[in-house]
Amino acid sequence: MTLNPSLRMxxxxxxxxxxxxxxxxxxxxxxxxxxxxxxxxxSIDLLELSVVISKRYGFQIKSDDPDITRIFxxxxxxxxxxESRRTIA
Amino acid sequence: xxxxxxQVTFLKEPGLKTLALTDDYLFGSIELPSCDIGQxxxxxxxxxxxxxxxxxxxxxxxxxxxxPGINLVEDQLERYQQFxxxxxxxxxxxxxxxxxxxxxxxxxxxxxxxLTLHFLAGSGIIEAIENPRQTSAYLYPEIYGPRSPAFxxxxxxxxxxxxxxxxxxxxxxxxxxxxxPFNPExxxxxxxxxxxxxxxxxxxxPIGSKAFSASWCVYLRNPEDFPLIRDxxxxxxxxxxxxxxxxxxxxxSDLAVEIEGFLSMQEPSNIHPKDL
Numbered sequence: 001m002t003l004n005p006s007l008r009m010x011x012x013x014x015x016x017x018x019x020x021x022x023x024x025x026x027x028x029x030x031x032x033x034x035x036x037x038x039x040x041x042x043s044i045d046l047l048e049l050s051v052v053i054s055k056r057y058g059f060q061i062k063s064d065d066p067d068i069t070r071i072f073x074x075x076x077x078x079x080x081x082x083e084s085r086r087t088i089a
Numbered sequence: 090x091x092x093x094x095x096q097v098t099f100l101k102e103p104g105l106k107t108l109a110l111t112d113d114y115l116f117g118s119i120e121l122p123s124c125d126i127g128q129x130x131x132x133x134x135x136x137x138x139x140x141x142x143x144x145x146x147x148x149x150x151x152x153x154x155x156x157p158g159i160n161l162v163e164d165q166l167e168r169y170q171q172f173x174x175x176x177x178x179x180x181x182x183x184x185x186x187x188x189x190x191x192x193x194x195x196x197x198x199x200x201x202x203x204l205t206l207h208f209l210a211g212s213g214i215i216e217a218i219e220n221p222r223q224t225s226a227y228l229y230p231e232i233y234g235p236r237s238p239a240f241x242x243x244x245x246x247x248x249x250x251x252x253x254x255x256x257x258x259x260x261x262x263x264x265x266x267x268x269x270p271f272n273p274e275x276x277x278x279x280x281x282x283x284x285x286x287x288x289x290x291x292x293x294x295p296i297g298s299k300a301f302s303a304s305w306c307v308y309l310r311n312p313e314d315f316p317l318i319r320d321x322x323x324x325x326x327x328x329x330x331x332x333x334x335x336x337x338x339x340x341x342s343d344l345a346v347e348i349e350g351f352l353s354m355q356e357p358s359n360i361h362p363k364d365l
Contacts (some may be wrong), residue, residue: 036103042102042140042143043100043101043102043108044100044102044108044110044115044140044143044144047100047110058236063098063100072115
């Protein structure tokens with residue numbers, strides 16, 4: 001599956017605006033981890049991000065999701081998850 | 090009581106023994122070895138202030154501290170004073186304004202174990218409440234330690250449809266001096282007046298009113314004072330929803346009793362149905 005690059009940028013923008021990050025969306029390394037080292041998010045950020053994603057894309061990422069570590073392993077991985085699970089265009 | 094009808098999400102975070110979220114509150118616990126109480130306090134407060142700096146939506150409302158040997162003097166300074174110094178220094182360095190940003194708090198001496206810190210941060214409107222009978226603790230003179238205790242007497246937290254009042258550990262102190270040292274009966278009289286004064290300052294109805302629910306925790310230095318103190322409390326608190334009595338050492342060796350409380354009053358929602 002080829003990932004739509006504009007979706008990745010859309011999610012990067014959502015991430016920066018919803019979590020008030022002091023980084024430009026285009027400066028987020030798509031392969032760097034989101035949690036702790038990398039973008040420096042913590043578990044509260046990831047929970048808030050899950051809420052924003054569920055409102056925008058119509059699916060939930062639950063804390064007991066077996067793929068949770070992979071989903072938040074990078075912006076690229078999160079965008080792939082959104083592309084495959086979204087219910088809102 | 091804080092989250093009976095709210096969804097609680099438990100999270101994991103390095104340095105925190107517990108971390109949980111509701112819509113209105115962030116709750117966390119930190120435990121550290123307490124042998125060097127100054128170092129443990131500095132470390133705990135650095136973890137706490139770093140977390141809240143990342144999440145400015147939540148502001149501190151209440152902190153509970155427990156550690157052993159609270160009145161022991163080590164390196165020529167009482168452990169409570171070492172704790173107060175470390176807390177003041179980290180909060181001050183983190184930009185907390187003493188007059189407006191301090192949480193309600195208590196520090197009680199346990200028999201043994203680590204430094205345990207439980208904190209609550211709220212996402213509503215937060216206001217520090219002081220007691221007009223007492224000097225603000227953060228303005229205490231140096232005779233009580235090189236740095237003043239950085240807490241406020243109570244914190245009022247208002248959400249969309251509730252008012253919560255967190256009352257710090259309250260004792261028989263007027264101005265900054267202990268009234269009736271070592272005398273539990275007279276200390277109870279002053280403590281109850283201090284509680285009523287604080288509650289009135291926060292614009293809550295008097296103790297005993299059915300307009301709010303209340304949970305109280307009473308710390309006794311000497312277990313033999315329990316019957317006397319229980320009788321005085323039952324006479325004053327007409328309809329206690331919840332009272333817990335615990336033995337603990339208090340922050341001044343001349344204090345026999347200290348009472349903390351949580352008051353909760355429901356209010357009609359500020360959101361009109363037409364706005365939904």
